[in-house]
Amino acid sequence: MEDLQLVTTKFREIKNELSNYFTQVLPQYEVTPIMMYTIQFLRKNPDSIAVDIANEFGLTRGAVTQLLDKLEQDDLVQRKPHPVSRRSLLIQVTDKGTRLSDSILNEYNNKIERLLVNYTAEELRSLRLLLDKLPI
Amino acid sequence: MEDLQLVTTKFREIKNELSNYFTQVLPQYEVTPIMMYTIQFLRKNPDSIAVDIANEFGLTRGAVTQLLDKLEQDDLVQRKPHPVSRRSLLIQVTDKGTRLSDSILNEYNNKIERLLVNYTAEELRSLRLLLDKLPI
């Protein structure tokens, strides 16, 4: 089989393996994928309002209201009045939310790193340089 | 940052990109992720019974009953009497199910291959050889 197809297949296998890791890690922290993605999005985009979350994940505003209810109940985010618009809410990640997403990302990364234990430093460098060419 | 961390991050990015592709492709074919995974599993494991699907995906037997109801209603799989055990059901993928999962995999692969269009033949070969060292 040609290399293009083999790399494509290997990418699918990486995706599947990492999806499994992700779904293994999250329940230990009593958090759902969408909750984790939301916290990550809010950390990257700190001035977001609820409708930004809806747009990012293709959810209705109603679904986001309920998602934020759950996140706020678990003290992972807080709704704050928006400094400019009184109809918007500024959504902020709490310290607990920050610590939680750090822990999860850390454990997730550790799992991924176990895939790479048998690579030499030189192989890792080559792999890094090649993967840097990806348009993502 | 060291190469190990950079490769780990890139693997996460690949997983996220491919997860997005996957969730983009499926709705066009009116099929859910678990339906697609089940068909793929049954094609790899042709003599499976319902409880095998439950074990593979961590579902209850009741959930599998309903999943198979849906798959059978869409003519993607068929429940057949088991040749040996009268309490089991042999689950077979139909021709329609086979064609559907081929189409989806094909479109999914095409999306992944677009990530690789800028690689030279030589780079693809190097990447393939490096990825072959992964324990997956």
Place this chain on the structure above:
DNA sequence: CATATACTGTTTAGTTACTATACAATATAA
């Protein structure tokens, strides 16, 4: 062999995470 135990699949009631819709409050455009 007989019967207790385990396995397989289904049904049903309840849960969770979503949508669609309607609504209220606020902001923007005409």
Place this chain on the structure above:
DNA sequence: TTATATTGTATAGTAACTAAACAGTATATG
């Protein structure tokens, strides 16, 4: 000023799941 759009919420309904109970069948054990 007033019509229109935006933002968030509430509510009813849906899809995909679990837990539990059940029926039928297979297996283990005395």
